[in-house]
Amino acid sequence: MTTPKRPISEDDLHAYVDGVLDEDRHAAIESYLQSHPEIGQRVASYVAQRADLRAAFAAPALEPIPPQLNLSSLVEERLRFRPQRWVAAAAAVLALAIGAGGGWFLGSRPPAAIATLSQEAAAGYAVFVSAHSQSDASPFREADALVGWVAHGVGRSVKAPDLAKAGYRLLGAALVPAAHGSAAMLHYRNAHGTSLVIYIRPVPAGGTTPLEAIDIGTIDGCAWIDRGLGYSLIAAEPYGRLVDLSQQVREESAARGS
Amino acid sequence: MLSQIEACVPALRRYAAALLRNRQDADDLVHDCLVRALDKLHTRHEDGDVRAWLFSILHNLFISQRRRAASRPEHDPLDAAEGVAFHAASTQEDTLRWQELIRAVDRLPADQRTVILLVSVEDHTYAEAARVLGVPIGTVMSRLARARERLREMVSEPKNGHAESRRLRVVK
Numbered sequence: 001m002t003t004p005k006r007p008i009s010e011d012d013l014h015a016y017v018d019g020v021l022d023e024d025r026h027a028a029i030e031s032y033l034q035s036h037p038e039i040g041q042r043v044a045s046y047v048a049q050r051a052d053l054r055a056a057f058a059a060p061a062l063e064p065i066p067p068q069l070n071l072s073s074l075v076e077e078r079l080r081f082r083p084q085r086w087v088a089a090a091a092a093v094l095a096l097a098i099g100a101g102g103g104w105f106l107g108s109r110p111p112a113a114i115a116t117l118s119q120e121a122a123a124g125y126a127v128f129v130s131a132h133s134q135s136d137a138s139p140f141r142e143a144d145a146l147v148g149w150v151a152h153g154v155g156r157s158v159k160a161p162d163l164a165k166a167g168y169r170l171l172g173a174a175l176v177p178a179a180h181g182s183a184a185m186l187h188y189r190n191a192h193g194t195s196l197v198i199y200i201r202p203v204p205a206g207g208t209t210p211l212e213a214i215d216i217g218t219i220d221g222c223a224w225i226d227r228g229l230g231y232s233l234i235a236a237e238p239y240g241r242l243v244d245l246s247q248q249v250r251e252e253s254a255a256r257g258s
Numbered sequence: 259m260l261s262q263i264e265a266c267v268p269a270l271r272r273y274a275a276a277l278l279r280n281r282q283d284a285d286d287l288v289h290d291c292l293v294r295a296l297d298k299l300h301t302r303h304e305d306g307d308v309r310a311w312l313f314s315i316l317h318n319l320f321i322s323q324r325r326r327a328a329s330r331p332e333h334d335p336l337d338a339a340e341g342v343a344f345h346a347a348s349t350q351e352d353t354l355r356w357q358e359l360i361r362a363v364d365r366l367p368a369d370q371r372t373v374i375l376l377v378s379v380e381d382h383t384y385a386e387a388a389r390v391l392g393v394p395i396g397t398v399m400s401r402l403a404r405a406r407e408r409l410r411e412m413v414s415e416p417k418n419g420h421a422e423s424r425r426l427r428v429v430k
Binding site: 011014018020045060072074 | 296375378
């Protein structure tokens with residue numbers, strides 16, 4: 001060995017006990033312990049102690065998980081009964097939008113449905129993106145579970161659209177109370193920090209419609225209905241780009257039958 | 259993310275049971291930890307290190323629980339066997355040795371107990387344990403060293419029972 005030997009520290013002895021040293025260091029400690037039997041004895045007893053501790057406390061981790069700790073139940077319970085504060089804020093804005101937009105929830109046909117869908121989505125976008133533009137944290141999470149939850153009435157499994165190819169990373173999802181059931185808000189962001197929101201909720205009247213441009217104030221988007229699910233995609237991007245992104249979402253959804 | 263959380267539940271139960279030494283209380287603590295974690299999901303935008311994140315939530319709940327409990331009168335320490343089921347396959351000799359060890363762990367100061375459980379039983383790295391407990395790694399190392407030595411003295415036969423180790427056995 002050409003490098004000078006690093007002195008053995010107490011920390012090294014514990015790292016040896018926990019088996020986290022690299023090979024060279026491990027060997028160095030081993031030979032040190034052999035030449036210092038008293039310390040060797042102490043370290044050997046730590047090693048035995050570690051094994052005994054693991055055995056003594058092992059049992060609870062080997063038992064089946066009781067129902068009250070079932071994570072899926074906890075998630076579902078929470079979606080139903082524990083809306084987050086910001087969801088309540090979003091709901092208030094959406095209620096205003098729906099009031100202005102008219103009777104989609106009464107079962108009217110598009111384009112009234114598209115108009116309402118767009119307004120809901122735009123209102124949600126305004127709340128989420130402006131409220132969270134200062135940090136990377138997002139209120140959205142567990143997109144697939146949420147979208148599946150929202151769309152459970154449409155009779156097929158629906159997942160959160162994947163826009164990774166277009167450079168948009170999913171930050172998460174949120175459940176939003178809508179006039180008719182629940183809606184999912186999916187929040188994406190690209191490397192430039194541009195936010196994109198996809199809003200999904202069942203359309204009681206059902207059906208499928210082509211993409212439609214929506215224009216709410218300063219921001220553009222697209223909306224469409226796909227086999228009973230209404231979609232709205234909003235981002236601060238040129239309109240042509242929004243159409244491309246919307247087409248991707250549509251095609252992906254058709255491709256995986258969701 | 260949810261599946262990563264789910265994968266940690268057995269370890270959380272083990273750690274909580276070791277800390278509280280009562281299975282019902284332990285599962286209640288894990289339940290609160292999971293609920294808290296779901297509440298805080300939106301503050302996480304990376305999937306990395308879910309385990310340390312969950313353990314730190316559990317740890318903080320444990321600390322505030324202890325603080326509340328401290329205002330109540332001291333209750334009798336649990337029997338070593340209570341709340342701990344040993345492997346069916348273990349010998350009686352093993353079981354006795356483990357019970358003694360558990361009793362000794364119970365007598366460690368809480369700071370040392372959490373460190374030795376996280377490192378020795380839960381296989382956390384020193385950095386992870388430091389994150390869970392919110393202390394520097396150096397503190398983790400010194401608590402670990404003291405915990406191991408103290409346990410060794412409490413559990414080993416008093417053949418090398420010179421004055422110092424006797425003193426340590428009494429001082430809490």
